[in-house]
Amino acid sequence: MRAGGLRRSLHFVPGGNEKMLAKALTLPADGLIYDLEDSVPADRKTATRAVVRRWLEEHDLGGRERWVRMNALASGFGRGDLEETIAGRPDGYVVPKPRSAADVREVAQQLDRLEERRGIDHGATRLLLIATETPEGLLNIKQVAAASPRIVAISWGIEDLGASMGLVRTRDANGRYLDIPRYARVMCAVAASAAGIEALDTVYTDIADLDGLRRECEEAVWMGFTGKLSVHPGQIDVIKTAFSPTKDAVDEARELIAEFEAHERQGVHAFRFKGRMVDAPHLTQARKIVDRGRRAGL
Helix, strand or coil, X not given: CHHHCCCCEEEEEECCCHHHHHHHXXXXXXXXXXXXXXXCCHHHHHHHHHHHHHHHHXXXXXXXXXXXXXXXXXXXXXXXXXXXXXXXXXXXXXXXXXXXXXXXXXXXXXXXXXXXXXXXXXXXXXXXXXXXXXXHHXXXXXXXXXXXXXXXXXXXXXXXXXXXXXXXXXXCCCCCECHHHHHHHHHHHHHHHHHCCEEEECCCCCCCCHHHHHHHHHHHHHHCCCEEEECCHHHHHHHHHHCCCCHHHHHHHHHHHHHHHHHHCCCCCCEEECCEEECHHHHHHHHHHHHHHHHCCC
16 A cells, blocks of 8 residues: 555546546545456457556556456456556556455466566555455455455455346345345455455445445444445545544544553553443554554544
């Protein structure tokens, strides 16, 4: 992650759309994902690689991360995506549809070779996995999330998983996820924590429903997600606000840390703080809040 920043909002941009690529330069997202997969038809994928490479080479995002969503290796396009765009030195690749740890290791091995060829520091190119787009990937998510030291985050997806499984609906009448997508979301958060990496919540496709987006972001924060993928510029501010700790939360976390330090000098490791009992897990959480606040500029 560049300059210790946060990945609150990573925003998808169609790789072959020059107008949207130009617009994306002005957006406040923490990073952009130049898409070579779902937004590019099969007969344009090869040509679009050169467009994305040029944008990587010619445009500075002012310290924001630059990602490329490659095509899955099984599609026949993935290796070419890596070979063509690595010259633009993206911060990393978004890997769709990994079925197993072996799929991820194959991508990592390709990057080993390409970094050496291009004079890029070994391991500099990171990976973000969309880890639940296949039934196999969902079942293997623990191993997938820990498959390579290049992995810095995983996200989850339901559109491809739903199509693969023939799911007629993924949300109830109130817009809440049904059992299978809810399970995929939960397992993404758990697997990321177990692997010591970030969990990023999936896209919210109802772009006009900002209240629903805000509610879903709030739920994601409660679940331990640290950011969310976005597909429309109007979603970015909602997402960044939701995944940034408030000044009050940071101030209270700092106060709690100070109280822990004072009590520890007296040999006390559990005590009452603002009406509740606190101990070691609360200290861990407080330190995380302060760290995110620092990186958010608070």
